[in-house]
Amino acid sequence: MKILMVLTSHDELGDTGKKTGFWLEEFAAPYYIFKDAGSDITLASPEGGQPPLDPSSDADDAQTEDTKRFKSDKAAQAALANTKPLSAVSADGFDAIFYPGGHGPLWDLAENDDSKALIETFSASGRPVGAVCHAPAIFKHAKNAVGEPLVKGKAVTGFTNSEEEGVGLTNVVPFLVEDMLKENGGIYRKTHDWAPFVVVDSMLVTGQNPASSAEAASKLLDLL
Numbered sequence: 001m002k003i004l005m006v007l008t009s010h011d012e013l014g015d016t017g018k019k020t021g022f023w024l025e026e027f028a029a030p031y032y033i034f035k036d037a038g039s040d041i042t043l044a045s046p047e048g049g050q051p052p053l054d055p056s057s058d059a060d061d062a063q064t065e066d067t068k069r070f071k072s073d074k075a076a077q078a079a080l081a082n083t084k085p086l087s088a089v090s091a092d093g094f095d096a097i098f099y100p101g102g103h104g105p106l107w108d109l110a111e112n113d114d115s116k117a118l119i120e121t122f123s124a125s126g127r128p129v130g131a132v133c134h135a136p137a138i139f140k141h142a143k144n145a146v147g148e149p150l151v152k153g154k155a156v157t158g159f160t161n162s163e164e165e166g167v168g169l170t171n172v173v174p175f176l177v178e179d180m181l182k183e184n185g186g187i188y189r190k191t192h193d194w195a196p197f198v199v200v201d202s203m204l205v206t207g208q209n210p211a212s213s214a215e216a217a218s219k220l221l222d223l224l
Helices: 024-036 065-071 074-081 113-124 135-139 161-166 177-183 210-222
Strands: 002-006 040-045 096-099 129-132 198-201 204-207
Touching (some): 024 040, 024 065, 024 074, 024 210, 204 210
Parallel strands (some): 002 096
Antiparallel strands (some): 198 204
16 A cells, blocks of 8 residues: 655745644654555655644643654654655555645645645545644645535545634634635534544545544545
8 A cells, every 4th residue: 555645845834933844643653654554654744844833732631642753753754754745645546645734734835736636636536635633734726527625425524613723823824724625615524622533535535633643544544
């Protein structure tokens, strides 16, 4: 199995002067789910190279067994430091694509034409597309074969409005994931804030929040 994981290159949290990026747990948990299943993983990002890590996800209270494993995994660290530029990545040869979240994707991956083309290619060819937490932002402009929003009529989830309010960033982010998915015609579903929750609709896999990362990756593998 060959899986493409796409991370953000964006590190500015709006005009707050604070840093953002990808959320460590949302990368590490799926990475090891895929790796332990024997998958060949390729990492990419809009700018290539080292994606920015959201410093909040590196705090002591955000650590999990997977993030601890990553911190002692030199090979995984080297792979992450050398992501391929999205413009140089083709969908050819990959079995699935997966997007970890963090706030970064709201700014770059949501608007990135290379990412949009990859998502549409994977979807049109019946290959799984997965995204967790803020990463369903990638569906903002993605279209299906008839030119409608890719999530239209599909059951989906993603970071809730109340979770965004809980972290105090409702007025900082460029858009709210829950609102966007609904506006694009998605059948939005959610559970309690911060509880694991994953939705699978055909070849589309979405997770609500960081705690949903491992399950989302497992559900993606189930489709392969």
